[in-house]
Amino acid sequence: MDLNTLKQTAARRAVEDVEDGMVVGLGTGSTAAFAVSALAERVRLGLRVVGIPTSERTARQAEAEGIGLGTLAEYPRVDLTIDGADEVALGELALIKGLGGALLREKIVAAASERLIIIVDATKLVERLGSHGPLPVEVAPFGWQATARALERLGGQANLRAQEGQAFLTDGGHYILDCRFGPIARPAELEAAIDRIPGVVESGLFVGMASAVIVADEGGIEVLTPSAAP
Numbered sequence: 329m330d331l332n333t334l335k336q337t338a339a340r341r342a343v344e345d346v347e348d349g350m351v352v353g354l355g356t357g358s359t360a361a362f363a364v365s366a367l368a369e370r371v372r373l374g375l376r377v378v379g380i381p382t383s384e385r386t387a388r389q390a391e392a393e394g395i396g397l398g399t400l401a402e403y404p405r406v407d408l409t410i411d412g413a414d415e416v417a418l419g420e421l422a423l424i425k426g427l428g429g430a431l432l433r434e435k436i437v438a439a440a441s442e443r444l445i446i447i448v449d450a451t452k453l454v455e456r457l458g459s460h461g462p463l464p465v466e467v468a469p470f471g472w473q474a475t476a477r478a479l480e481r482l483g484g485q486a487n488l489r490a491q492e493g494q495a496f497l498t499d500g501g502h503y504i505l506d507c508r509f510g511p512i513a514r515p516a517e518l519e520a521a522i523d524r525i526p527g528v529v530e531s532g533l534f535v536g537m538a539s540a541v542i543v544a545d546e547g548g549i550e551v552l553t554p555s556a557a558p
C-alpha cells in the first residue's frame with residue numbers, strides 16, 4: 329500500500345467521528361487534505377458542518393469542495409479538529425507539527441477544540457520527538473537572527489526556511505526557523521523554554537493536545553490515546 333493510501337485510510341476513519349451540526353477544525357498538509365475531501369463527500373450527502381480552516385490553502389480546498397467555513401470569532405468553541413503531524417511520540421502522544429508551515433493557526437484551532445484527532449501513517453511514530461526531522465518554530469521577521477541565536481543556546485541548530493530563494497512567509501507573515509534539536513527528552517520543558525524567547529511566535533511542539541492519533545499502516549488502523557508523560 330502506498331503512503332497516500334495509508335494517509336487517506338486514516339483520514340476517512342477520522343471523518344467518521346464527525347457528527348451533524350459540528351464545528352470542525354480543518355488541518356493543513358497532505359494527510360489533512362484527504363480528511364477535507366472525505367468530509368466534503370459527507371457534506372454532499374447532507375451532513376451539516378462548519379469548517380474552521382487552519383491555513384489559506386485549506387480554506388481554498390474546503391471552499392472548492394463545498395464545505396461551509398466559519399471563523400473562531402463566530403465559533404470560539406470547536407467540537408473536533410482533524411489534522412496531520414510530522415512526528416508523534418509514542419505514549420504521551422506529543423507532536424511535532426509545522427513542516428507544512430501552518431503551525432500557529434493549527435495550534436490556535438487545536439487549543440479551541442474539544443477534541444484533536446491526529447491522522448498519520450505509521451512512519452510518523454517515534455520514541456522521541458526530534459528523531460526524524462527539525463522542530464519548526466514560527467518567529468517574527470524583525471531580528472530573527474537574534475531569535476535564532478537564542479534557540480541555538482537551547483541546543484537547536486536553527487535554519488531559516490526558504491522558498492524559491494526567499495524566506496518562507498507563513499499565512500501570518502512570519503518566518504519559520506527549522507531547528508534541529510535531535511531527540512527531545514522533555515518536550516513540555518523545551519516548549520516552555522522556546523515560548524519564553526522574545527521573537528518566538530509559536531513552536532511546533534504540541535504537548536498534551538492530541539485526544540487520539542489514528543495510525544494507518546499495512547496491517548490496518550490503530551487508534552492511540554495518550555498515556556501519562558513518563
Ligand SMILES: O=C(CO)[C@H](O)[C@H](O)COP(=O)(O)O
Pocket residue numbers: 355356357358359360411412413414424425426427428429430431434
Ligand atoms: O503541521 C502540519 C502543517 O503545518 C502538517 O500537519 C504536517 O506537516 C504533516 O503534513 P503531511 O500530512 O503532509 O505529512
